[in-house]
Amino acid sequence: MRIAQIAPLTEAVPPTLYGGTERVISWLTEELVDMGHDVTLFASGDSVTRARLEAVWPRALRLDGRVRDGNALHMMMIEQVYRRAHEFDVLHFHLDYYPFSLMSRQPTPFITTLHGRLDLPEHQPLFQTFDTPALVSISDAQRQPIARANWARTIHHGLPPTLVQPLPAQPAYLAFLGRIAPEKRADRAIRIAQACKLPLKIAAKVDAVDQEYFEAEIEPMLAWPGVEFIGEIGDADKSAFLSGAAALLVPIDWPEPFGLVMIEAMAAGTPVIAYRQGSVSEVVEDGVTGFIVQDEEQAVQAVARLGELSRPAIRSRFLARFSVRRMAEQYVELYREMLEGAPRDPQQLDGACGSMLNVA
Amino acid sequence: MRIAQIAPLTEAVPPTLYGGTERVISWLTEELVDMGHDVTLFASGDSVTRARLEAVWPRALRLDGRVRDGNALHMMMIEQVYRRAHEFDVLHFHLDYYPFSLMSRQPTPFITTLHGRLDLPEHQPLFQTFDTPALVSISDAQRQPIARANWARTIHHGLPPTLVQPLPAQPAYLAFLGRIAPEKRADRAIRIAQACKLPLKIAAKVDAVDQEYFEAEIEPMLAWPGVEFIGEIGDADKSAFLSGAAALLVPIDWPEPFGLVMIEAMAAGTPVIAYRQGSVSEVVEDGVTGFIVQDEEQAVQAVARLGELSRPAIRSRFLARFSVRRMAEQYVELYREMLEGAPRDPQQLDGACGSMLNVA
Numbered sequence: 001m002r003i004a005q006i007a008p009l010t011e012a013v014p015p016t017l018y019g020g021t022e023r024v025i026s027w028l029t030e031e032l033v034d035m036g037h038d039v040t041l042f043a044s045g046d047s048v049t050r051a052r053l054e055a056v057w058p059r060a061l062r063l064d065g066r067v068r069d070g071n072a073l074h075m076m077m078i079e080q081v082y083r084r085a086h087e088f089d090v091l092h093f094h095l096d097y098y099p100f101s102l103m104s105r106q107p108t109p110f111i112t113t114l115h116g117r118l119d120l121p122e123h124q125p126l127f128q129t130f131d132t133p134a135l136v137s138i139s140d141a142q143r144q145p146i147a148r149a150n151w152a153r154t155i156h157h158g159l160p161p162t163l164v165q166p167l168p169a170q171p172a173y174l175a176f177l178g179r180i181a182p183e184k185r186a187d188r189a190i191r192i193a194q195a196c197k198l199p200l201k202i203a204a205k206v207d208a209v210d211q212e213y214f215e216a217e218i219e220p221m222l223a224w225p226g227v228e229f230i231g232e233i234g235d236a237d238k239s240a241f242l243s244g245a246a247a248l249l250v251p252i253d254w255p256e257p258f259g260l261v262m263i264e265a266m267a268a269g270t271p272v273i274a275y276r277q278g279s280v281s282e283v284v285e286d287g288v289t290g291f292i293v294q295d296e297e298q299a300v301q302a303v304a305r306l307g308e309l310s311r312p313a314i315r316s317r318f319l320a321r322f323s324v325r326r327m328a329e330q331y332v333e334l335y336r337e338m339l340e341g342a343p344r345d346p347q348q349l350d351g352a353c354g355s356m357l358n359v360a
Numbered sequence: 361m362r363i364a365q366i367a368p369l370t371e372a373v374p375p376t377l378y379g380g381t382e383r384v385i386s387w388l389t390e391e392l393v394d395m396g397h398d399v400t401l402f403a404s405g406d407s408v409t410r411a412r413l414e415a416v417w418p419r420a421l422r423l424d425g426r427v428r429d430g431n432a433l434h435m436m437m438i439e440q441v442y443r444r445a446h447e448f449d450v451l452h453f454h455l456d457y458y459p460f461s462l463m464s465r466q467p468t469p470f471i472t473t474l475h476g477r478l479d480l481p482e483h484q485p486l487f488q489t490f491d492t493p494a495l496v497s498i499s500d501a502q503r504q505p506i507a508r509a510n511w512a513r514t515i516h517h518g519l520p521p522t523l524v525q526p527l528p529a530q531p532a533y534l535a536f537l538g539r540i541a542p543e544k545r546a547d548r549a550i551r552i553a554q555a556c557k558l559p560l561k562i563a564a565k566v567d568a569v570d571q572e573y574f575e576a577e578i579e580p581m582l583a584w585p586g587v588e589f590i591g592e593i594g595d596a597d598k599s600a601f602l603s604g605a606a607a608l609l610v611p612i613d614w615p616e617p618f619g620l621v622m623i624e625a626m627a628a629g630t631p632v633i634a635y636r637q638g639s640v641s642e643v644v645e646d647g648v649t650g651f652i653v654q655d656e657e658q659a660v661q662a663v664a665r666l667g668e669l670s671r672p673a674i675r676s677r678f679l680a681r682f683s684v685r686r687m688a689e690q691y692v693e694l695y696r697e698m699l700e701g702a703p704r705d706p707q708q709l710d711g712a713c714g715s716m717l718n719v720a
Contacts, residue, residue, distance in 0.1 A: 057485075071431065072457055072482040076489045079461045097432055101439045101462045122432040125417075129436045 001335060004088045005029050005051070006042045006081055008095060009073055012060040013047040018179070018205055018232065020260050021115040024157050025094055031160075031328040040088070042077055056080065078102055085110075090335040100130040109338035111136055111152060117257055119145040134338065136331075138258040139279030153334050156282070157258050158327030159318075163235055164267035166315055167243040173199040173228075174303070175245035175270070177238075177261045180206045180214050183254035185275075190221045192249055192273075192299045198226070200249075203241055205232035242268035246306055247290070250274035251299065259283060265290075266318035269311035273302045283322075289314045361695060364448045365389050365411070366402045366441055368455060369433055372420040373407040378539070378565055378592070380620050381475040384517050385454055391520075391688040400448070402437055416440065438462055445470075450695040460490040469698035471496055471512060477617055479505040494698065496691075498618040499639030513694050516642065517618050518687030519678075523595055524627035526675055527603040533559040533588075534663070535605035535630070537598075537621045540566045540574050543614035545635075550581045552609055552633075552659045558586070560609075563601055565592035602628035607650070607666055610634035611659065619643060626650075626678035629671035633662045643682075649674045 005028065011019035014026035025041075026049070032039045033050045041047065045055030046063075056077040061070040078099050085091060085103075091110035093099045103110045113136040118127075127149040134152040137143045143151055174196070176189040186202060193200035202222075206214045222229045233241055242248065248265035256278035263283065265272050272290030274280045284290045288309070291302035320326075365388065371379035374386035385401075386409070392399045393410045401407065405415030406423075416437040421430040438459050445451060445463075451470035453459045463470045473496040478487075487509040494512040497503045503511055534556070536549040546562060553560035562582075566574045582589045593601055602608065608625035616638035623643065625632050632650030634640045644650045650669070651662035680686075 066481045068480050069482055072486045075457055075461065076486050079489055082461065097435055101435065101442065102465075105462075105465050120428050121426045122429055126432045126436050129439055 001332070001339075002038045002040075002087065002089045003032055003335065004040045004042060004081065004085075004091045005032075006077065006091065006093045006095060006099070007044075007047070009044045009057050009061050009070060009077065011044070011062055013041060013043040013049065016046075016060070016063070020258075021094060023260070024115070027158070027160055027163075027324045028328055028331065031324045032332070035328060035332070037332070042081060054080075074098055082106060089339055092331070092335070097126055097130060100133045104130075104133060109335075109341070110134070111334060111338060113138065113155070114142065115257065117255055118142060119255055134334075136334070139282050141255065141278045141280075141282065142257040144255075152338075153330065155327060155330045155334070156322065157260060157263065158322050158324040159260075159263055159267055160324050161267070161319060164238045164242060164264045166269040166311065167239050169240070169243040171244060171246040171270075173201050173245055175242060175248045175265075176200060176202045176204060177233075177241070177248060177264070178204055179210070180204045180218055181210045182213055182217075183252060185251045185253045186218050187221060188251035188253075188275075188296060188299075189249040190218075190224060190227055192251065192296050192303070193226065194224060195296065195300045196303045198246065198303070200227050201241070201245070202227070202229045203231070203233040203237075204229075238264055239268055242270045245270050247271045247273050247303060249299070250280070251296075252277050252280070254278065256280065262290075263318060263322040266314050266322065269315040269318075271306055271309045271311075271314060273299055275299075285317060289317050361692070361699075362398045362400075362447065362449045363392055363695065364400045364402060364441065364445075364451045365392075366437065366451065366453045366455060366459070367404075367407070369404045369417050369421050369430060369437065371404075371422055373401060373403040373409065376406075376420070376423070380618075381454055383620070384475070387518070387520055387523075387684045388688055388691065391684045392692070395688060395692070397692070402441060414440075434458055442466060449699055452691070452695070457486055457490060460493045464490075464493060469695075469701070470494070471694060471698060473498065473515070474502070475617065477615055478502060479615060494694075496694070499642050501615065501638045501640075501642065502617040504615075512698075513690065515687060515690045515694070516682065517620060517623065518682050518684040519620075519623055519627055520684050521627070521679060524598045524602060524624045526629040526671065527599050529600070529603040531604060531606040531630075533561050533605055535602060535608045535625075536560060536562045536564060537593075537601070537608060537624070538564055539570070540564045540578055541570045542573055542577075543612060545611045545613045546578050547581060548611035548613075548635075548656060548659075549609040550578075550584060550587055552611065552656050552663070553586065554584060555656065555660045556663045558606065558663070560587050561601070561605070562587070562589045563591070563593040563597075564589075598624055599628055602630045605630050607631045607633050607663060609659070610640070611656075612637050612640070614638065616640065622650075623678060623682040626674050626682065629675040629678075631666055631669045631671075631674060633659055635659075645677060649677050 007013045007025045011022040013022045015022040029041050029051050039051035041049050041051045042054045044060040045058040057073050061067050085106050085108040093112045111134045127146045137154045140154050174193045180186050242265050252275050258279050262272045266289050272284050274284050276292050286292045293299045293302050367373045367385045371382040373382045375382040389401050389411050399411035401409050401411045402414045404420040405418040417433050421427050442462055445466050445468040453472045471494045487506045497514045500514050534553045540546050602625050612635050618639050622632045626649050632644050634644050636652050646652045653659045653662050
């Protein structure tokens, strides 16, 4: 199948630093190549892929200080994809709502994976207006605020099985992984570890927008006994970091759309103790791959029950449910459905063209 | 003529506070109504107009803290305009590049007035890709970085003649009006006034992004003798502020696309002493409505020559060159040209529809 993946230009694919969306696009793209598809990736020129790379701008915008208005380049990219749409069987966008208007006026099937939260006030009128483009949610929970949008599938993210793997280790600490941000609640993780009298290792980045929060709320707690802040880590360090952890704490306080860290932990065989928010109850199997809790007291009780869980079984559940191959196969199935359902007759297309035909 | 004006949702039309683009859209819209046209204004719901208001979102986004991603609403607005485009003879957009892709695929003529600077690196590939939509520049100078884009006209801004008027006064100070920002160089204005031994009154706002610059560079100079900082002023105060000024100082250090303050001063009969940058040599008639200078020494010399200029003559030149009626008439002339040149045959339309017809 001739597939176009259209990625944000904000980060390279894969990203040189943090960037969940671009990591997932990279894994999907490479897996589709492995499956024998003819894949073209529209992305920044510093992306690395075995697909055909269409470099819309030489460098990821987050690292290119010269560009003030990245949206100008995203609108240009969508126009370029439109002009070449006939070269592809299916177009897969990762650019939120930006392609909806234009791509609805051309015949190549297109889908959009929504990677972010959808509970802001602008989302209601937005998806009422754009009620025909086919959407993929990354969890069922993500859909809730706009349940009546045109959902085609929920497709959970998947990882390459070799990305994070169990290493021999004696689990000796609790782990926190990702970003320090108000909605991630590292403070809860610290208190839970204290109550359990276990060390806590925090591997996390602090974005510029969260620096003030970090200094005011989290930094003072880093001096508590047993707490160790090791900064941001890359994929290469995650197998060791997670294999050494008795559990990953995910005490979130927001509607997490997916939460890649949870499946990274499972890939290492590490149990996940997560608050029941957003995608958590779809990702964590309570009593099998971890425990789902409601507050700090329950989290502490869950730590006491970690002995009930089998780390090899967690790795097995990861392989069965969250491999990149499963994700790619689900997308290919959707692409095929879109292709079979694609209009062969311009009359069936959105009103756009119809009204143009009446001009003469 | 059935005319749609499509404004940013960022500020109301007219804006409750600062907002050059939305002020110009408001003046143009009301003047077109006065000229007997059937005008529809797509804008935020707190806009005030005698045209038909299509409120795309209830409040100006700058004042609506709930909305995190205003672009979602702008993309939705463009889709809504597209669906109703057949109701209008011409569409006039003030949304930068956002409408280009979609509006190129429908038959109602559309123009875009570009209100900002065009010298950033993203502008080169952007206007190479979008080389067919008709563009209006607000000065010839504004075009320079992308001289080969599809320019239809330069149309200088115009003001309602009653907005700012000469009041009886004995001009007793030099004036600085607008924003405190690095490119506006209030520091130069302060030094020029000092060298002339004249008081300087600064009527200006300080944006959040410029607060640090203000505190570091400008605030210490406000204590200099004769310098008075009176904060932001509205249109109601400008006649008195400018009538009392011997000259308006515009010592800019960037490619100013237009510079409304210059014609506001002329409307009061007040001479303008401006640095030769961007639009200045198109707006100021050297030796008639003010003086064009290159440095602080020349600015000081220009102040000494203010007696050569006639304030009634400056007001006359304002009325002849920068009235809102002149601006509106130029736009109507362009709308008519677009209408006469509009394709009646879908074959002439952009490839978009052609390729759709080949699908069957």
